[in-house]
Amino acid sequence: MSAWPVYTGEGVPHDRVDALPDPPGWRTFTGGPALAHPSGDVDASTARRLGSIRSREAAAEEIQMINAALYLRRPLLVTGKPGTGKSTLAYAVANELKLGPVLRWPITSRSTLGDGLYRYDPIGRLREENLRQLRERDTEPASDGSLGEDIGRHLRLGPLGTALLPYDRPRVLLIDEIDKSDIDLPNDLLNVFEDGEYEIDELSRLPLAIQEVDVMTADRGMRAPVSRGVVQCRAFPFVVLTSNGERDFPPAFLRRCLRLDMKAPTPEQIRSILGAHFGPEVASAAEERIRDFLALRDRAEVTTDQLLNAIYLATSGSGHHHSVEDVIDAVLRPLNGTGP
Incomplete structure (x- = not known):
């Protein structure tokens, strides 16, 4: 385990994430083909957080649990009172390990698993299809390839859905204030965290001739190919779930997470x-x-x-x-x- 710790908490960007050992057999994922990782350059959202990150020395327990989550490919549930720096952990890891923009999913009482995975706009697609048929009334009918292109313009992956794309390096996903969620959301996340994959029904029902569809992602202006409607990760994302300790979570959910209790600054x-x-x-x-x-x-x-x-x-x-x-x-x- 000579690569330990991959994350040091010093805030100096480096490439030691490439030295991570292979995951345990029960956390190995084979999604593909591999997608190039987004640029490690600091984005605007991370830049706003860097002042807090650089001004706060990471505690030894934080460093240990972050590295354990990276090694075991498990989500990290971070609890603590407001203002203790729970959400900054995600930005600190993304910055130091050069893992690109943080994918942030802010949770409300109305949040569902579907919101995190993807959104499909059937009304917008129907309107576009009607206009296309009017334009093509006297021309050749659209090909199956055009059908896939049409649906791809009306489907956008959410933060969780984007994090599970088969990137060659793990993405950083911040699921913020999970304790505000509906009582069912933690249980709904179980299979996704365990399997590292999900299915997009609207794509899996397309004709067999359409093997791949480019869809929009949670990264602004970026698109990614999805084959036969199934998304499976290659490098399990580094997932930070924050909680203010306002509720208890099901044992099955806690079993799939590592836990870190953030203390107030000394x-x-x-x-x-x-x-x-x-x-x-x-x-x-x-x-x-x-x-x-x-x-x-x-x-x-x-x-x-x-x-x-x-x-x-x-x-x-x-x-x-x-x-x-x-x-x-x-x-x-x-x-x-x-x-x-």
Whole structure:
């Protein structure tokens, strides 16, 4: 296991993901043909997160569990209070391992498995087909190839569906706030996580002459071929599911995930975060505010990003001093409604 750790948490991009050993036999997937991995260049979404990533030193437990998930090709369920940096783990891994844009699926109470896999627009396709038939009334009928091209323009893979394409490197998928989902979604994910594949009914019902259809993906402007309506991964994606700990999950779901409990940043980590964002002089001058914040955090639910907002307001020179202090107090209002 000389490649361990593949992910170091240092934030310096490298290609050590290629040194990952072969997956265990029960997590081997053979989707293909292999697709070239999207560019490892930092996209706009990741760039917005990099400040948080670089200002926060990864804990040893985080590094161990991330590497375990990469080695075992298992999803990583990350729990913790708001503001502990759960979702930033996905961006940190994508950045360091050069795995391309993070595929993000924000969960709501109305989210279904189908939303994550793909969406098909039958109404749009019907309208286009009617227009085409009007134009071709006096010409040769469309070929089967044209039929596949038509349906491909009205079908878009979702974040989960895109992550399961047969890329030569794993994609990073962030399933954000899974505890907000309908009670059935965790169970619905079981087979997809276990099999690493899914079927697109609208494509599998096409005539046998149409073997492959190019469909739109969750990557803006990108398309990918799907053969006979079946998508199977080649490199199982690095999946991060975040949870605020607001619900319990079925044992069968938990069995298929590795679990990481994110702790609130320590005082030393908070000082490091402030120093990275505002410089060491501001961080040093904010020591009293840090102590007040830590005392407040001991008895109420407040997050580090609230402190960052308060420090910014205090140092930006905006407004009268007393009015700014009032705003800062409002910014640091506990999330659970408990007064200071």
